[in-house]
Amino acid sequence: MTRYAVSSAVTRGLAALRALRLCLLLMLAAATALPAFAAEVPVVSNLRVGKHPDKVRIVLDLDRHVDFSIFLLPDPYRVVIDVPEVTFHLPGSAASHAVGPVVGWRYGQFRPGTSRVVIDAGSPVQVKSAFVLPPSGAQQHRLVIDLAATSREAFLQDSEASIQRHVALSAPRVAPPPAAPAPLPNSDTRMTIVIDAGHGGVDPGAIGQDGVHEKNIVLAAAKALQNALEETGRYKAVLTREGDSFIRLRERIAIARRVNADLFVSLHADSIKDGSLRGLSVYTLSENASDKEAEALAVSENKADIVAGIDLSHQEPEVTNILIDLAQRRTMNYSARLAGYVVHEMDRETKLLGRPHRFAGFAVLKAPDVPSVLVELGFLSNREDNRRLNDPAFRRKVAAGLTRAIDRYFQGVQAAFR
Numbered sequence: 001m002t003r004y005a006v007s008s009a010v011t012r013g014l015a016a017l018r019a020l021r022l023c024l025l026l027m028l029a030a031a032t033a034l035p036a037f038a039a040e041v042p043v044v045s046n047l048r049v050g051k052h053p054d055k056v057r058i059v060l061d062l063d064r065h066v067d068f069s070i071f072l073l074p075d076p077y078r079v080v081i082d083v084p085e086v087t088f089h090l091p092g093s094a095a096s097h098a099v100g101p102v103v104g105w106r107y108g109q110f111r112p113g114t115s116r117v118v119i120d121a122g123s124p125v126q127v128k129s130a131f132v133l134p135p136s137g138a139q140q141h142r143l144v145i146d147l148a149a150t151s152r153e154a155f156l157q158d159s160e161a162s163i164q165r166h167v168a169l170s171a172p173r174v175a176p177p178p179a180a181p182a183p184l185p186n187s188d189t190r191m192t193i194v195i196d197a198g199h200g201g202v203d204p205g206a207i208g209q210d211g212v213h214e215k216n217i218v219l220a221a222a223k224a225l226q227n228a229l230e231e232t233g234r235y236k237a238v239l240t241r242e243g244d245s246f247i248r249l250r251e252r253i254a255i256a257r258r259v260n261a262d263l264f265v266s267l268h269a270d271s272i273k274d275g276s277l278r279g280l281s282v283y284t285l286s287e288n289a290s291d292k293e294a295e296a297l298a299v300s301e302n303k304a305d306i307v308a309g310i311d312l313s314h315q316e317p318e319v320t321n322i323l324i325d326l327a328q329r330r331t332m333n334y335s336a337r338l339a340g341y342v343v344h345e346m347d348r349e350t351k352l353l354g355r356p357h358r359f360a361g362f363a364v365l366k367a368p369d370v371p372s373v374l375v376e377l378g379f380l381s382n383r384e385d386n387r388r389l390n391d392p393a394f395r396r397k398v399a400a401g402l403t404r405a406i407d408r409y410f411q412g413v414q415a416a417f418r
C-alpha cells in the first residue's frame, strides 16, 4: 500500500469514527428527549401468524392504538416493525414456527422509546398492506400486516424505499444534541473499566436449554463485576447497557472511547449443539482466528446487528481493516496480557475450556486504542454451566476472579512505566 493510500484510508476511518460518535450523540439526545414513563406503555398481548391462500397475515393484539413504521432488510430477508415502546406479554419464543415464507420472529426493546418486532422470511416478501384495526366485539386493537411472496428484485426495491421512508419518519423525533457541558476538572485517579454485557433488547443472544437468554445472564454478571470493581475503590466501572436494551456493536466501542476507558471487558455465554462441552474462555482480537470454533463463534457474536434488524455488514470490511491498521501493536499486546491474567485467575474459580485463550475477529474488540477482551463465561447448552451461570453466588465468584485479573494487569502496566 502506498503512503497516499494509507493516509486516505486513515482519513476515511476517522470520518467513520466521527460518524459513529455523532450517531451515538443523536441516539442519546433522542433518548433524553423522551419522557420516561415506565408504566402505562401499550401492551402487546399476542402475536399471531396465519396462512391464507394469497398471503401470510401477522397480527399483534394491543390494548390501544399505536403508530408504527415498517421497513425491509435483505440478506437475510427481514420485515422490521417499529412501534413506540410497548410491553410484550407474549407466549414463549416462536423461532421454530414456520408459516409460509415466515420462518421466525423476535421482539424486544430497540432503544428507549422504541420497541421492535423482526420477522424473518425464508424468501423475498412484499408488504401488501399494514393497518391498525379498532376493537370489535371481544377483539382488542390489532396491528395487521399482510405479506405475500415476491421477487428478489422487487424486494430490494421495496427495501430501499421503505428504509428512506422510515428514516424520514423517525427523523423529526430526534432532537438536536445538547451542547456538551464543559468537562469538570478531573481529580479522579481511578481506572475506567467499561463492562459490556453482550446482546440485549431485541437480540437475546444464545438461548439455553431451559429457555434462559444469554442477554439476561450476562447483564447480571456485568453488574456483579461492576460492584466488585467499584468496591476496591480503584476502578470506575461503566456498563454499556444498564437494562434490557439493544446496542449496536460499534456503539459499544464508541462508549468505551467516549469515557476514555482503560480497559474494555465484554461478557458473553455460548450455546452449542454438543451439550457436554463446558468451561470459560477468553478471546482477544485477531484477523486470523486461532481455530474454526473461534471463527464460528466470532461470526455468530458479530451477527447482533443483523438479529436486531440493522444490517451494517456491507460496511464491515473497510472499517475493520482501517481499525486494525490503526490499532497499535501495543493495544493488542496489552489485551493478550489481560487475557493471560484472566485465564490464570479464572482457573481458580471455574472450569476452563481447552486452550482457554483464543483469537478471532470479534467486532466488539476493535477499538484501536482500548485494550479489550471478550469473556465467554460458559455454555448455556451445558447443564452444569447453565446452573452455575444462573446462580448469583457463582457470578460473584466470577466477578472476584476477573477483578483480581484486572488488578494484576494494572500492577504489571504500572511496573512497566516505573
Ligand SMILES: [Zn+2]
Pocket (backbone or CB within 6 Å): 198, 199, 205, 206, 214, 267, 268, 269, 301
Ligand atoms: Zn454472545
